[in-house]
Amino acid sequence: MRQLGWDNGKDIEKLAHIMQSMDLIAVQELMSEDALVALVNQLEKTTGEDWESMASHSLGKGERYREHYGFVWRVSEVEYAEGAVVFLDHDDVFAREPYSAVFRDVESGLELALANVHVVYGDSVGDRVPEIEALADYWEWLGEVYPDTPRVVAGDFNLEPDHVAWAALRAAGAMPALERVATTLAHETGVYRNLYDNFWYESTGLPVTDQGMIPFPSLFQMEHDEARSAVSDHAPVFMALGNTELKLYAWPGASSPTVDTGQLASDCIDLNTSPESALEGLPHIGPVRASQIADMRPWGSVGQLTDIGGLGQARVADIRDSGLLCPLAG
Numbered sequence: 001m002r003q004l005g006w007d008n009g010k011d012i013e014k015l016a017h018i019m020q021s022m023d024l025i026a027v028q029e030l031m032s033e034d035a036l037v038a039l040v041n042q043l044e045k046t047t048g049e050d051w052e053s054m055a056s057h058s059l060g061k062g063e064r065y066r067e068h069y070g071f072v073w074r075v076s077e078v079e080y081a082e083g084a085v086v087f088l089d090h091d092d093v094f095a096r097e098p099y100s101a102v103f104r105d106v107e108s109g110l111e112l113a114l115a116n117v118h119v120v121y122g123d124s125v126g127d128r129v130p131e132i133e134a135l136a137d138y139w140e141w142l143g144e145v146y147p148d149t150p151r152v153v154a155g156d157f158n159l160e161p162d163h164v165a166w167a168a169l170r171a172a173g174a175m176p177a178l179e180r181v182a183t184t185l186a187h188e189t190g191v192y193r194n195l196y197d198n199f200w201y202e203s204t205g206l207p208v209t210d211q212g213m214i215p216f217p218s219l220f221q222m223e224h225d226e227a228r229s230a231v232s233d234h235a236p237v238f239m240a241l242g243n244t245e246l247k248l249y250a251w252p253g254a255s256s257p258t259v260d261t262g263q264l265a266s267d268c269i270d271l272n273t274s275p276e277s278a279l280e281g282l283p284h285i286g287p288v289r290a291s292q293i294a295d296m297r298p299w300g301s302v303g304q305l306t307d308i309g310g311l312g313q314a315r316v317a318d319i320r321d322s323g324l325l326c327p328l329a330g
Contacts, residue, residue, distance in 0.1 A: 002232045002233050011230040019072065021214070026071060030067060031068070032068070033068060039053075052073055053072045054071050054080070056068050060095060079104050081104040098153070132163070150201065151202055173202050174200040176198050177239050179281065183235050185224045187228075206241060209244070214236050219250075268324060271299040283322050284310075284318060285319070289310070302325065305319060
């Protein structure tokens with residue numbers, strides 16, 4: 001949230017407007033617990049619903065710059081289950097030790113262990129690598145502290161997911177939700193750079209059906225420089241589980257919102273030949289649907305994707321119009 005809690009002109013109303021689309025939120029760059037209280041109060045005003053939150057103690061090496069981690073959740077959909085704790089980093093690798101807790105879906109009872117991480121930016125990529133490599137040990141620690149509970153590590157990692165430093169975490173069984181988007185706002189309006197914000201999770205145990213990022217400046221019809229200052233220089237990323245669908249709300253006076261997945265230019269995706277990891281780069285396609293697409297090959301037309309649960313005509317149109325698909329007959 002780019003130093004939420006400092007006297008920096010942050011627009012709490014716009015933050016809450018974006019956050020109302022979510023049920024469970026991990027927040028980085030929280031500079032004071034009072035700011036989190038103010039944000040939750042605004043969320044309740046915006047939505048007319050009850051929200052709860054929790055925050056870590058302030059974290060950082062030295063006293064000059066410290067941050068809190070925060071969790072925020074919609075009471076009607078999510079409940080805190082147990083185990084809120086800051087990681088005991090005996091090797092002193094992390095500048096801000098990760099913060100985690102178990103949350104439960106009120107309706108289904110599904111639980112997940114959600115960890116919150118903000119990797120140090122430093123002076124170069126080399127400064128970030130030790131924390132990224134240490135996430136493999138942290139991943140194993142999460143499995144010991146929250147046994148038999150699906151793990152999700154959410155955060156601003158300040159490193160693209162294809163960097164070699166992630167090899168140990170991938171080998172431990174974690175995978176990134178996003179591999180084909182950019183999430184940081186460039187100064188040029190409409191331009192996004194760097195896939196720094198992400199979720200790393202285990203593919204078994206979580207029915208991930210959608211993922212992406214929300215290019216929030218377009219919701220408010222804001223220039224990027226203004227958005228970076230008043231809201232954040234990072235676009236929020238999201239994961240959807242099961243039949244959950246993302247709903248965005250129009251800002252008064254702005255045009256109807258749409259989800260721009262911010263896809264990076266790359267080779268096209270072939271429904272019949274591309275690996276499942278590439279299929280996940282399509283709008284509304286998570287690991288579960290990617291596996292279904294692969295299992296149901298061959299595809300004669302894009303329209304046949306409506307045979308997959310949760311992919312209605314509108315979502316299939318998003319996939320067709322994304323510009324990511326290779327030509328397919330039909």
